[in-house]
Amino acid sequence: DGGITQSPKYLFRKEGQNVTLSCEQNLNHDAMYWYRQDPGQGLRLIYYSQIVNDFQKGDIAEGYSVSREKKESFPLTVTSAQKNPTAFYLCATASGGLTDTQYFGPGTRLTVL
Amino acid sequence: GENVEQHPSTLSVQEGDSAVIKCTYSDSASNYFPWYKQELGKRPQLIIDIRSNVGEKKDQRIAVTLNKTAKHFSLHITETQPEDSAVYFCAAKFGNEKLTFGTGTRLTIIP
Numbered sequence: 001d002g003g004i005t006q007s008p009k010y011l012f013r014k015e016g017q018n019v020t021l022s023c024e025q026n027l028n029h030d031a032m033y034w035y036r037q038d039p040g041q042g043l044r045l046i047y048y049s050q051i052v053n054d055f056q057k058g059d060i061a062e063g064y065s066v067s068r069e070k071k072e073s074f075p076l077t078v079t080s081a082q083k084n085p086t087a088f089y090l091c092a093t094a095s096g097g098l099t100d101t102q103y104f105g106p107g108t109r110l111t112v113l
Numbered sequence: 114g115e116n117v118e119q120h121p122s123t124l125s126v127q128e129g130d131s132a133v134i135k136c137t138y139s140d141s142a143s144n145y146f147p148w149y150k151q152e153l154g155k156r157p158q159l160i161i162d163i164r165s166n167v168g169e170k171k172d173q174r175i176a177v178t179l180n181k182t183a184k185h186f187s188l189h190i191t192e193t194q195p196e197d198s199a200v201y202f203c204a205a206k207f208g209n210e211k212l213t214f215g216t217g218t219r220l221t222i223i224p
Contacts, residue, residue: 033211040217041216041217042214042215042216042217043157043202043214044214045211045212045213048211058211070219090156090157100145101147101159101162102147102159102212103154104149104157104158105156106155106156107118107155107156
């Protein structure tokens, strides 16, 4: 999972602003995922992509958007429509297939002021 | 829909004792069950996983068992050490697309 980078590590945003979180990987993995983690909570899936130019909504997609124009990159935009965006955001990748392993990036902690 | 339940939510054990965390899943077609360890402020790290054609897997002090009939799987940590203190998440893969995670267990090892 050293091949997955997320930036920035910490991000502060004012209410009403959109913000984009970066996720890049050099593992040549087909699948990429975005999760949200709230304090003391589990991981909830926002969006995922199994192939370039294709992605699917997860369990909590409202207020978020993604793109997958390149295999290496899967940026997440947190829009002003997301009512409670303060959280720890984790990107993950997997090689693909029925029983593949997911590896996580270091995460971005987003705080809305 | 897909559901993974994890128990207990918190667990404290004396150093050197064993710890067991259990998860149940709803979809009998699930075929992949990883366990992740997450230290405070860090990313989840895979510690062990098991596939549906195997009943048990061990890696040093860590083992996972799978009961497909009962639809549950468990993480066993023996000879616990202070560095085992963390939050542990189970997960199950439904179909070919995504993992569903349990809500986590905060394990504290008491010296």
